[in-house]
Structures are given as C-alpha cells and as structure tokens.
Amino acid sequence: MKYKILTFLSLILIACSDDGYLRGQVEPSHDGKTYxxxxxNNGGNCGxxxxxxxxxxxxxxxxxxxxxxxxxxNCGAPISFFIPEGVIFKFDYWGP
Structure with a gap:
C-alpha cells in the first residue's frame, strides 16, 4: 500500500511538471536560432x-x-515575458 501511494504521488508530480515558463511552451530550436x-489568441478576444x-x-x-x-x-493589456536564446517559444497563457 505504501508503494502504491508513493507511485501515485510520483505520477502527480510528473503530470504537474512543466518547462518552467508561465507564458508559453518552450523547446530548443533545431538550428540554435530563436523563434x-x-x-x-485568448479565444479570439484580442482584436x-x-x-x-x-x-x-x-x-x-x-x-x-x-x-x-x-x-x-498586448491583448487589451500588456504582458511582459522573456524569450531565452535558441528556443522556439509558443505563447499560450494570457492569465495573471
């Protein structure tokens, strides 16, 4: 039973992990350039x-x-974010 609980908790941690970037999905680019x-687009509500x-x-x-x-x-209000060098940054989060 103890091992089942530890396994379950490990799966939750893995499922909740991310790449550390709040505003988007980030992955290394294939050529070292930044994209x-x-x-x-916030459900099309940006204009x-x-x-x-x-x-x-x-x-x-x-x-x-x-x-x-x-x-x-900017989608009604400005949001500042940082893009590291050599990655593909796909913006996907408009929340606070």
Whole structure:
C-alpha cells in the first residue's frame, strides 16, 4: 500500500511538471536560432494582437524568428515575458 501511494504521488508530480515558463511552451530550436509564435489568441478576444507595439499577423501556431530577450504582447493589456536564446517559444497563457 505504501508503494502504491508513493507511485501515485510520483505520477502527480510528473503530470504537474512543466518547462518552467508561465507564458508559453518552450523547446530548443533545431538550428540554435530563436523563434516565437502564438498558439492561443485568448479565444479570439484580442482584436489586433500586438507584439512589441507592432501587429502580429502570423496565423496561430506559426512561428517566426525573433530576438531573444524581454518582449511585450498586448491583448487589451500588456504582458511582459522573456524569450531565452535558441528556443522556439509558443505563447499560450494570457492569465495573471
């Protein structure tokens, strides 16, 4: 019984683990360059989606090369987030 509880708790920890990035899914890029895309547009409630005060016109899920570092995405209110170098960052979280 003790081992079943430990196994169950281990599975919960694994299921709840993430890559440590609140605003998106991050994975290493295949070529060492840095990429960004939006995979959730807040249910379409954004109107014009802005990244660093410029219109983000790419379709959901499509990525483009971007400079690593601090960026601001705007969907009614600005959200600041950090993109590390050499990754594909797919933005997916609009919450607090």
């Amino acid at each position: 960004f895309g939006v995979i959730d 014009a989606l802005l990244l660093d005060r410029k219109a983000w016109d790419l379709p959901l899920g499509e990525v483009a090369e971007i400079q690593p570092g601090e960026h601001i995405i």
